Amino acid sequence: MGVNMKKESNSTARRGRRPGPNSTRRAVLEAARASFAKHGFVGTTIRLVAAEAEVDVAQVMQFFRSKDALFAAVMAIPESALERFNSLYEGPDEHLGERVVRAFLTAWEGVIEESEPLMATLRGAFVNDQARNQLSDFIQSRLLAGTNENHCSDARLRTGLASSMLVGVVVGRRVIGVPTIVAADHEELIRILAPAIQQILVQ
Amino acid sequence: MGVNMKKESNSTARRGRRPGPNSTRRAVLEAARASFAKHGFVGTTIRLVAAEAEVDVAQVMQFFRSKDALFAAVMAIPESALERFNSLYEGPDEHLGERVVRAFLTAWEGVIEESEPLMATLRGAFVNDQARNQLSDFIQSRLLAGTNENHCSDARLRTGLASSMLVGVVVGRRVIGVPTIVAADHEELIRILAPAIQQILVQ
């Protein structure tokens, strides 16, 4: 009784084929991440992900149990993106706005392993409840994670608004594709946005 | 030869039943507007729109030719919303930011006949090319329409960014539903956002 030990094997190790290098699973995950980031949740089909990863359709369902589970595996916000926001409040207060804008731009437009899950979450937030909650948490509390002051409701609102506005800039650049905003480079954006974010955050 | 004159009728008016009060068409349009605004383009099914309007499915396809055409008819940004932005530059410059924020909040959260097409366009921008272009134009040039100065590229970028950020706030409130941002009322938002938008617009 107790735990389910099959047969009389005295070894706890399971027998049979060990999981291989799992290169296929990773290929599926990367194809899915790219597709979810580019086409959104409903615009992504398992069949196309499978084709992109050069894998059978049923294989995708065997690794991940469903399309929702596959999406959940993709949109897990990577640690590297979260850590980017943890040390924002260290440093001179008069440059807080600039540090925040830089952190956002780097997270959303840096290496694809970091930005694609965020884009997938953003696009999915319009359709998928889990993505909506995750993005809500990100907007609400990412900028608050670095500070250890008492968060009066006004500070919570201010950080939430600053995050929303920067997400709006990302939407303008990478979803809607407003030409003028797309054409601007990071330093140009920082020069204009940093003072405004600064004003919102520190009153 | 010439124009197509049927029979020898000397009257250009067509015979047969004249279009009725068209109450059904309007009911379909209102149901579609609400659904596109609430559930987005892909989340809206013609069958549900027809059911909501208490109309047969094929009727919807008879009035509007396709789902895309129905969506196009819905997301036409109403004149009242556009006019809201035409007189923004009349008045003291030190209150420009406040006027802009007020115009956005009123357009996006005022009466549903005005805000629903905007919400439909916003949600559709993630899937539909036409909606994306329309929203891009709105973000790019709505704030510029009121001014008659020479638009240096810097001013175009600044107005585009201000619009994107305010769209981001709307996304946070009405799409993602960030609790703190949803809970804030208009005056609270204006108090925090107006100075930041002011700073972006007038440098």
Next chain:
DNA sequence: GGAATATATCAACACGCGTTGATTTAATTA
């Protein structure tokens, strides 16, 4: 009345989707 036209209803098509089951091949251990 009778022709002409708009409005409304019914049933079905073709397609792509997520998902499932059966089956075969490959790798690992007793």
Next chain:
DNA sequence: TAATTAAATCAACGCGTGTTGATATATTCC
């Protein structure tokens, strides 16, 4: 070798979708 287990492939199901055609019922003009 033989058993065990994972990886991979094939074919299909059930469902909901946008869309279409045939058909019946009103309404308007000659």
